[in-house]
Structure formats: C-alpha cells, structure tokens
Amino acid sequence: MLVLLYHFYDLLVYVVIGIFCLASITSLYSFLAPCVRRLTFGKCRVPNNSLPYFHKHPQVRMLLLALFRVAVSVVWGIFCNEDQWA
Incomplete structure (x- = not known):
C-alpha cells in the first residue's frame, strides 16, 4: 500500500477519502439510529x-x-480541502 501511495498518490488519495466517507456514513448511523428511534414522529x-x-x-x-x-x-x-472546513 505504501508503494502504491508513493507512485499513485494523486489517484489513491481519492480512494482513501472515499473509504473515509463510507466509514463516516456507517458511524453516523451507529451513533444516531438509537436517538432517531426514540423520536415519536416519522x-x-x-x-x-x-x-x-x-x-x-x-x-x-x-x-x-x-x-x-x-x-x-x-x-x-467535497469541501475537505477547503481551509475554512479544517
């Protein structure tokens, strides 16, 4: 993986960001699902x-x-590289 990152950094950085986004979707579900299930509407x-x-x-x-x-x-x-979102 390190050799691939060294040679194809410009492409693999987007793969790593995509994996991070998928992991964040999963973690948000695990964190927020119990709270949403307690709501009385919907x-x-x-x-x-x-x-x-x-x-x-x-x-x-x-x-x-x-x-x-x-x-x-x-x-x-989309905005991960913006300075104001850091």
Whole structure:
C-alpha cells in the first residue's frame, strides 16, 4: 500500500477519502439510529412500490437519517480541502 501511495498518490488519495466517507456514513448511523428511534414522529412506513430497497417498507425517520448521513459525508468529501472546513 505504501508503494502504491508513493507512485499513485494523486489517484489513491481519492480512494482513501472515499473509504473515509463510507466509514463516516456507517458511524453516523451507529451513533444516531438509537436517538432517531426514540423520536415519536416519522414512524409511518413507505407504501408498496417496485423500488429495490423500499420493498422492505422502511420507516420515514430512518430514510431521513439515511439522507442526512449521506449529505454530511458528501459535503465533507467535497469541501475537505477547503481551509475554512479544517
């Protein structure tokens, strides 16, 4: 890995950032899911449809949590090199 990083640093740095973003999405779910489950609103489920993930009828609050996790990770991935975000 170190040899690859030495020779292909310009490309592999984006792979490392991508792995970090995936790890942050997972950790945000582990951290925030118990808090979101205690909320009293958003317990309704997604109705029947033909979308791949939604056939399991997830709760609306968990979908909002998923959107939040992805949004945080994407915003950080885009602005990670900005000085004001350091």
